[in-house]
Amino acid sequence: MPLSSALTICLVEEARGGPFVLHPPPTAAGLEAAVRTAAELGYDGVEVFPPSPSAADWPAAELTRLTGSHGVRLAAIGTGAGWVRHRVHLCHPDAAVRRAAEDFILGIVDLAGGAGAPAIIGSLQGSSGPDVPRGAALDHLAAALGRLAARARTHGQVLLYEPLNRYETNLFNRQAEAAAFLADHTLDDVRLLCDLFHMNIEEEDPAAALRSCGSRVGHVHFADSNRRAVGLGHTALEPVVAALRAIGYDGFLSAEVLPLPTPLDAARRTIESYRRLVAG
Secondary structure, eight states: OOEEEEEEEOOOOGGGTTSSBBOSSSSSSHHHHHHHHHHHHTEEEEEEEEEEOOOOTTTTHHHHHHHHHHEEEEEEEEOOOHHHTOOOOOOOOOOOHHHHHHHHHHHHHHHHHHTTTTESSSGGOOOOOOOOOOHHHHHHHHHHHHHHHHHHHHHOOOOEEEEOOOOOOOOOOHHHHHHHHHTTOOTEEHHHHHEHHHHHHHOOOOHHHHHGGGEEEEEEEOOOOOEEEEEOOOOOHHHHHHHHTTOOOSSSSEOOOOOOOOHHHHHHHEEEEIIIIIII
């Protein structure tokens, strides 16, 4: 299967203005309109960030019907609302808060898995700090990833873990370090979400970093150096695409980018860049 394109759709009001292309109203009708837009622009899939993991609000069967009816696939579902709405994360010094973060993610894992997609852990990973030294934070992270990946496995899915840049977490900023951590803890059902924006900040050579991680790469956020649509920054994308092909990656290039100058402009520029770099 060739590399596929995906467009991010954020239904979290608190994240409006963040690096997500489409921000429709957080309703079933809003989601359907956004999926229709992605399909009309020629995207292969959509990556959705719901405000909650509630099956009552976002039933997996409805997500499957909605994407299928427009001829696109569900690429992944994000968990970021747990942080931006509830301020919980997996490395919090309070065990009750850590449990709340894990429960939120479990709900998303079930939602995503029921719709045939993986769940993403990004901002909900948290950080170490004065109250949680690095060693303890990494123990919390490893234990949570193990339990969450076990739940994903029941749906036939992997779990996606995203190393973030140094301004967002102090756990793992570089892909190879994160991959080694997953291997050391035998987290075989966890894959890396390699975000090209974060990698532009942290990696000496993003393409080489991807090659070093090989089959551990599970998802890619397709963004330029300035978090705008690919082609509007200075990241060299040709070597990145070549590296992904060299490691046999056949997943999504998902546009998690700022909706600038407008959401439709960002969406159109992304799919044009995808076609030039991948399909063309």
